[in-house]
Amino acid sequence: MKAVKIIAIVLLVAFVGIQFMPVERNQSDGVPKTDFMLVNDVPSDIKNKLQVSCYDCHSNNTQYPWYNKVQPVAWFLEGHIKEGKAELNFNEWDSLSSRRKASKLRSIIKQIESGEMPMDSYTLIHKEAAFSEAEKQELIQWVERLKDSI
């Protein structure tokens, strides 16, 4: 039993220790002119949905509730944000060519349709980021229309 205690203490110390490791926060001032919301005519409910469900990992600004600041959650999140932004950054939307916009919109539709996005590991904590079936359909239809208009 003593061994268990020692292990527990070591882990606890490690857990406290990693809280002091630096993390790069995904935050920036202002929204660039190329932002998806600024260059497209987005209805407010869609806008809200995209902001809550997508922008944390697909823009230059992440909302950081307290649990996102705790390690190792913060590291985990940092990795996802990096990957997410490389794939699609809504803030830089208008810097893409029409061809790539159409490609991205197509991927957005596929990802939402198949339920791959928003990710389960993300909606597990961010309950409000999950889509209901109705919201899913509404969003997909709207993105389809946008894609056809390009």
Add this chain to the structure above:
Amino acid sequence: MKNLKMSIAAMLLLTLSFANGQEKEKMNHDHATMKMDHSKMMNMNNDAKAEVILTDYLSLKEALVADNTKKAAEAGSKLVASFKAFDRTAYTGEEQMELIEIIADATEHAEHIVKSELDHQREHFKVLSKDMTDMVAITGTDKKLYEQFCPMYDGGTAWLSMNEDIKNPYYGSKMLTCGKVQKEIN
């Protein structure tokens, strides 16, 4: 004691999920710097580097016809490399702009094909095929190509082939001969 065990378990879990997250992070997006040269205006009919791209695309198509994810991924990474090696200086300014956009888009799809499952590879192959068709319209090719079309896949989808006979890359063995020739190139 029970509480202590629970907290140990919780911490272990957190550590594990973190390690997993780090692993997935490795991804290299290489954005080559793009330079343009308006001085050379000659348009070659046989662009060897464009032919290499086309050959890689066709071997990717063969892999998908054979339902072979691994071979498709290999062809995908070859394609990424041959897109990178493409030299557009021989084309006009307008063509170059178009080619830059096509290749940027196509490269991204090829990169996804490298790391995806078969059904995702096929989704990306669909858009890649459109990019390739548009590219060939600019570069030309010395190959005889058939633009083929399957009305069933994702609301109707095309691809390029060197054989007149239909071998469907979107369904593979499930529906190998679904489709028709909709256009001949050369």
